[in-house]
Amino acid sequence: MSGLPESFAAIEGVEPARLELDGVSKSYGETTVLDRVSLTVARGEFVALVGPSGCGKSTLLKMVAGLEFPDAGHVRIAGTDVTDVRAADRDVAMVLQSYALYPHLTARQNLALPLVMRRLTGRQRLPFVGRFLPGTRAQLAAIGADVEKAGRALKIDHLLDRKPAAMSGGQRQRVALGRAMVRDPRLFLMDEPLSNLDASLRVHTRAEIVDLHKALGATTVYVTHDQEEALGMADRVAILHRGRLLQVASPEIVYRDPSRIEVASFIGSPSIGLIEAVIDDRGRAIVFDRPIAEGFAAQAGATVRVGIRPEHLRIGGHDDAILPARLDRTEFLGADALAHLRLPDGAPIVAKATPEIYRGFVPGPVGLAWNAADLLVFDAAGDRLRPRFDAATVTAERAHV
Amino acid sequence: MSASPHTLTPVGRSLRLLVLGIGAAVMLFPYVWMIATSFKPQAEVFSSGLSLIPEHSSILANYGKALGRIPMGRVLLNGVVVCLAIVVFQIAFALPAAYALAKLRFRGRDLMFGLVILGLLIPIHAVSIPMFAAFRALGLINTLAGLVVPFTLSVFAVFLFRQFIKAMPDDLIHAGRMDGLSEGAIVRRIVLPNAWPAATAFAIFSVVTHWNDLYWPSIVISKTELATPPLGVLFFRAAEAGDDYGALMAATVIVTAPLVVFFLFAQKAFIEGITMTGLKG
Numbered sequence: 001m002s003g004l005p006e007s008f009a010a011i012e013g014v015e016p017a018r019l020e021l022d023g024v025s026k027s028y029g030e031t032t033v034l035d036r037v038s039l040t041v042a043r044g045e046f047v048a049l050v051g052p053s054g055c056g057k058s059t060l061l062k063m064v065a066g067l068e069f070p071d072a073g074h075v076r077i078a079g080t081d082v083t084d085v086r087a088a089d090r091d092v093a094m095v096l097q098s099y100a101l102y103p104h105l106t107a108r109q110n111l112a113l114p115l116v117m118r119r120l121t122g123r124q125r126l127p128f129v130g131r132f133l134p135g136t137r138a139q140l141a142a143i144g145a146d147v148e149k150a151g152r153a154l155k156i157d158h159l160l161d162r163k164p165a166a167m168s169g170g171q172r173q174r175v176a177l178g179r180a181m182v183r184d185p186r187l188f189l190m191d192e193p194l195s196n197l198d199a200s201l202r203v204h205t206r207a208e209i210v211d212l213h214k215a216l217g218a219t220t221v222y223v224t225h226d227q228e229e230a231l232g233m234a235d236r237v238a239i240l241h242r243g244r245l246l247q248v249a250s251p252e253i254v255y256r257d258p259s260r261i262e263v264a265s266f267i268g269s270p271s272i273g274l275i276e277a278v279i280d281d282r283g284r285a286i287v288f289d290r291p292i293a294e295g296f297a298a299q300a301g302a303t304v305r306v307g308i309r310p311e312h313l314r315i316g317g318h319d320d321a322i323l324p325a326r327l328d329r330t331e332f333l334g335a336d337a338l339a340h341l342r343l344p345d346g347a348p349i350v351a352k353a354t355p356e357i358y359r360g361f362v363p364g365p366v367g368l369a370w371n372a373a374d375l376l377v378f379d380a381a382g383d384r385l386r387p388r389f390d391a392a393t394v395t396a397e398r399a400h401v
Numbered sequence: 402m403s404a405s406p407h408t409l410t411p412v413g414r415s416l417r418l419l420v421l422g423i424g425a426a427v428m429l430f431p432y433v434w435m436i437a438t439s440f441k442p443q444a445e446v447f448s449s450g451l452s453l454i455p456e457h458s459s460i461l462a463n464y465g466k467a468l469g470r471i472p473m474g475r476v477l478l479n480g481v482v483v484c485l486a487i488v489v490f491q492i493a494f495a496l497p498a499a500y501a502l503a504k505l506r507f508r509g510r511d512l513m514f515g516l517v518i519l520g521l522l523i524p525i526h527a528v529s530i531p532m533f534a535a536f537r538a539l540g541l542i543n544t545l546a547g548l549v550v551p552f553t554l555s556v557f558a559v560f561l562f563r564q565f566i567k568a569m570p571d572d573l574i575h576a577g578r579m580d581g582l583s584e585g586a587i588v589r590r591i592v593l594p595n596a597w598p599a600a601t602a603f604a605i606f607s608v609v610t611h612w613n614d615l616y617w618p619s620i621v622i623s624k625t626e627l628a629t630p631p632l633g634v635l636f637f638r639a640a641e642a643g644d645d646y647g648a649l650m651a652a653t654v655i656v657t658a659p660l661v662v663f664f665l666f667a668q669k670a671f672i673e674g675i676t677m678t679g680l681k682g
Contacts, residue, residue: 062575065575065579066578067575067578067579086578087575087578087579088578088579088580088581088582088583089581092579093579094575094576094579096572096575096576097572098570098572099572100570100572100573100575100576101576102573102576102577102590102591102594102595103573103595104594104595104597105594113580113582113590114579114580114581117580117581117582117586118581179576179580180579
């Protein structure tokens with residue numbers, strides 16, 4: 001991993017491009033895949049596009065690539081409208097989920113093909129004849145050198161003469177990465193590039209891709225269904241749900257301050273606990289006849305969903321308990337432990353803490369407690385409801401966390 | 402019943418060999434008889450005894466006649482030229498069409514594929530008379546081009562390649578587009594190399610069919626020097642007044658030998674191609 005940024009600093013990068021998606025929509029027949037998605041990715045920024053499978057994130061990426069075309073809306077790269085420009089003319093590189101290496105070519109030829117297509121003229125690419133045209137040899141030599149350089153930087157130089165069938169999944173992934181970056185793209189797209197790797201390799205490669213992004217400085221859009229990858233790698237995370245972009249913000253904001261209930265439940269592992277509550281006439285959220293949060297402007301009688309992250313849920317005695325619950329079992333995960341609980345109505349909820357805290361816990365009745373400031377409350381439509389604390393109180397309470 | 406369904410007892414195995422052996426002998430006998438006859442003098446051909454080994458060899462006389470009475474070298478060369486031209490054009494035309502039908506989205510695609518299927522149902526015999534009239538108007542009668550042109554568009558090839566290309570991952574095509582390949586370049590640089598098993602299988606079928614074809618050549622060709630191998634045999638028979646069976650069989654052996662040798666050398670590719678294994682690398 002070390003040495004990677006340095007070796008790439010040597011390759012002079014093309015100016016990274018700014019990407020703008022403006023009201024992009026797409027439907028297949030009756031199914032709306034993308035619904036007026038607008039997103040701007042700044043030059044050199046790393047944005048992760050995340051969402052459950054089938055949310056339209058891959059379709060959106062293909063539209064940026066020029067492999068799919070929107071029904072409405074515009075795609076602009078570096079200020080130029082490329083909505084109807086085909087992939088071959090967009091100068092965008094992409095790592096596909098299946099890697100899609102050319103099976104009949106060696107790794108070296110796989111890496112060289114995009115350069116051959118871009119740097120040689122049509123006549124220079126002719127079989128046999130092209131080799132003898134002026135300039136071809138020099139270009140081919142330069143391409144060979146660039147391929148070698150990329151191979152060394154990705155530590156695949158010993159694989160260059162192998163065909164994809166003779167490589168492991170991790171090796172293929174690196175070759176695919178190499179094929180995308182060897183031509184210094186101004187926009188770099190990745191469609192779940194790590195999903196076919198085993199867990200340890202995935203963490204390792206994750207760090208490498210981040211390093212690579214720092215070194216190349218290319219604008220990057222990274223599609224993943226793994227929220228952990230998105231939070232860990234991206235400058236900003238864009239959450240897509242059923243074809244709609246719900247929130248685009250820094251990893252910390254989407255985790256701590258989600259604007260929609262889908263964002264809150266998708267981001268975070270184990271996922272956020274959601275308790276249904278009713279607002280009473282004093283603006284309090286009531287669950288099982290107990291007020292659990294207060295200060296809401298919602299109409300009395302309105303149903304809300306109160307979200308609480310597992311790590312914010314405290315298990316204690318009955319004295320300071322906000323809600324009674326039942327502990328089913330605890331689960332040891334190494335650095336963390338989970339407590340699987342049931343609310344009085346039988347709904348499951350999970351708490352997370354260090355194993356020491358749960359040591360000696362036995363299944364049975366317990367009390368649940370939390371800080372009101374940690375709650376994330378959503379109205380029936382799924383929009384975030386913020387308590388009417390004044391801003392100062394909220395900030396002060398957050399500082400305690 | 403101790404043996405599993407997939408392993409045969411020694412008796413079962415011998416039985417299987419016996420049945421296959423008899424089948425093979427029955428299938429091979431006419432060809433072997435043809436070779437034997439090509440070695441025999443006229444008197445022995447018409448003798449009532451059944452004997453594979455000739456008493457008096459007449460090999461030189463028979464093969465000498467077969468090679469001498471008609472320009473056999475020219476006839477074989479015609480066969481090679483015609484078959485090669487047909488198969489090259491067939492693949493060159495069918496592959497892009499099949500790629501479009503398999504991987505591109507355009508209005509009327511399904512209708513066009515339906516027409517391809519329909520094309521599979523029409524035998525050449527049904528259209529040979531209008532085609533003959535057209536070819537005469539175009540001056541293609543008694544030319545090698547007249548032998549090649551009707552077969553350059555093979556709906557069977559389009560169908561076969563379309564099914565094969567359909568099984569190729571879309572991502573492969575997407576990667577090609579991202580790498581700056583035009584659709585034509587995708588066909589040449591990605592689809593063709595990866596459709597090689599299908600192309601080989603098709604090439605084998607095509608060469609066998611057109612090497613052995615007698616129907617269309619007998620319609621467009623009336624000159625011996627333009628004859629394809631089977632037509633050459635026909636001309637040879639006419640020239641020999643039809644009763645010198647030793648020489649006639651010698652000519653037939655010469656004409657069929659290239660395909661047999663081709664099969665023996667390319668047996669593996671032949672069988673692989675036909676069963677279409679090795680689809681995925």
